[in-house]
Amino acid sequence: MAVLKLGTHMSIAGGVSKAIDRAASIQSNAVQVFTKNNRQWSGPPIDEEDVERWREQLPAQGVMYAVSHASYLINLASPDPTIWEKSIRAHKDELQRAHIYGIPHVVLHPGAHTGSGEEAGIARIATALNTIHAQTPDCTDTLTLLELMAGQGTCLGKSFGQLRRIIEQVEDPSRVAVCVDTCHAFAAGYELRTAEGYAAMMAEIAAEIGLDKVKCWHFNDSKGKLDSRLDRHWHIGEGEIGLQGFRFILNDLRWDGVPMLLETPKEDDLFDDIANLARLCALVEDKTRVPPGLLVGQSKSSEE
Ligand SMILES: [Zn+2]
Ligand SMILES: [Zn+2]
Numbered sequence: 457m458a459v460l461k462l463g464t465h466m467s468i469a470g471g472v473s474k475a476i477d478r479a480a481s482i483q484s485n486a487v488q489v490f491t492k493n494n495r496q497w498s499g500p501p502i503d504e505e506d507v508e509r510w511r512e513q514l515p516a517q518g519v520m521y522a523v524s525h526a527s528y529l530i531n532l533a534s535p536d537p538t539i540w541e542k543s544i545r546a547h548k549d550e551l552q553r554a555h556i557y558g559i560p561h562v563v564l565h566p567g568a569h570t571g572s573g574e575e576a577g578i579a580r581i582a583t584a585l586n587t588i589h590a591q592t593p594d595c596t597d598t599l600t601l602l603e604l605m606a607g608q609g610t611c612l613g614k615s616f617g618q619l620r621r622i623i624e625q626v627e628d629p630s631r632v633a634v635c636v637d638t639c640h641a642f643a644a645g646y647e648l649r650t651a652e653g654y655a656a657m658m659a660e661i662a663a664e665i666g667l668d669k670v671k672c673w674h675f676n677d678s679k680g681k682l683d684s685r686l687d688r689h690w691h692i693g694e695g696e697i698g699l700q701g702f703r704f705i706l707n708d709l710r711w712d713g714v715p716m717l718l719e720t721p722k723e724d725d726l727f728d729d730i731a732n733l734a735r736l737c738a739l740v741e742d743k744t745r746v747p748p749g750l751l752v753g754q755s756k757s758s759e760e
Contacts, residue, residue: 460706460745461486461521461715462736464722464729471503472557473510480517482730483749488563488717491524491553497546502556510557518749521715523561523601523635523672526550532584533567533577533612540584543567547600548588555598561671563601563635566613566622577612582625589631596628601635601671606643606680606687614644614685616664623665634665637674637719638697638705639690645683648701658710673716675702675736691720692732703739 463486466475472491479487492499514522527550530543547564554562569577585600602622607614613622616634623629638648647653661667677695680686693699705711716736722728737746 457709457742457745458713459485459520459747460740461713462717462733462747462750463487463519463521463715464718464720464726464733465489465525467724471506471509473506473513476510476513476517476519476522478726479519482726482733483747484729484733485518485747485749486521486523486715486717487519488523488525488719489559490527491550491557491559492527494525494527495529496527497529497542498549499553502553507556514558522557522559523563523715523717524550524554524557524559526562526564526600528565530564531567531570532564532581533569533572535570535572535576535580540580544584544587547584548591551588551592551595551598551600555592555595559598561599561601561633561635563603563672563674565605565611566602566619568610569612570610574612574618577610578618578621579625581612581622585622585632586627589626589628596631599630599671600632602632603635603674604637604640604644606637606640607645607685608643608687614640616660620664623669633669633671635672635674636661636670637676638701639674639676639678639680639695640687642678642682642697642701643680643684643686643688647682648697648704650700651704654701654704658708667710670711670714673705673711673714675705675716675718676720677702689719689721691728692718692735699735699739702736706736706739707741 463484676689679688
């Protein structure tokens with residue numbers, strides 16, 4: 457049994473490596489970053505000094521896991537050739553940037569078919585990934601994690617079956633895996649709040665893609681209701697999922713070693729991150745699994 461890898465999405469203001477300092481400042485041992493501005497198609501050239509600092513500071517500050525999130529602009533399912541090709545270039549760049557930093561996973565929203573249909577969209581995503589893989593033979597140690605989506609509009613990836621259909625068409629499936637976002641899962645109709653609902657979701661993950669294909673969790677509560685298709689992240693325990701859903705996942709040893717990252721609202725002071733992480737740690741039954749720094753923070757706050 458391992459210590460939980462718990463952290464949050466951190467700002468890269470001042471350099472990608474600055475996210476490590478932010479993660480360590482709240483005693484977390486995992487971090488998610490953008491490796492460039494996530495609302496732009498292309499980023500600045502790689503800053504070699506920042507890469508060096510990243511590679512040195514990650515172990516030095518006790519951060520055990522880092523994942524990057526690809527740009528929100530990328531749509532590998534697009535039927536529009538211009539957007540599709542731009543998206544291929546952009547995701548290839550995301551993989552290469554992550555690879556240079558030694559980041560093992562890049563979370564990607566699979567894409568939206570924008571009217572061309574599910575089948576066409578899925579084929580488009582797989583073809584794009586195959587093209588990117590062929591162009592990045594040196595990046596096999598950085599995987600694309602297809603994120604489970606809430607199912608808003610024509611967005612693909614709202615079920616583990618849909619994710620499986622994408623992966624099936626990827627020529628080298630070892631280069632893709634999955635990230636499960638709790639808010640998206642709930643909004644897409646997965647009932648995380650009950651033992652039966654959680655067991656059913658687990659059975660579906662096992663049957664469709666296999667539990668070992670899930671490389672990372674996004675831990676977000678949901679402002680939208682079950683099956684609402686609304687992607688609205690909210691503070692842990694304060695949304696429609698509530699604490700119980702997180703309790704199931706945190707104490708299920710089948711997820712031992714799989715990192716959990718929050719993408720909940722916050723200010724620069726990171727107080728909300730601290731509170732949300734403390735709430736999660738309080739749900740962990742075996743306290744030896746709580747990252748040491750977070751355990752200290754927790755006992756402190758309960759004493760006060
Ligand atoms: Zn995402
Ligand atoms: Zn989301």
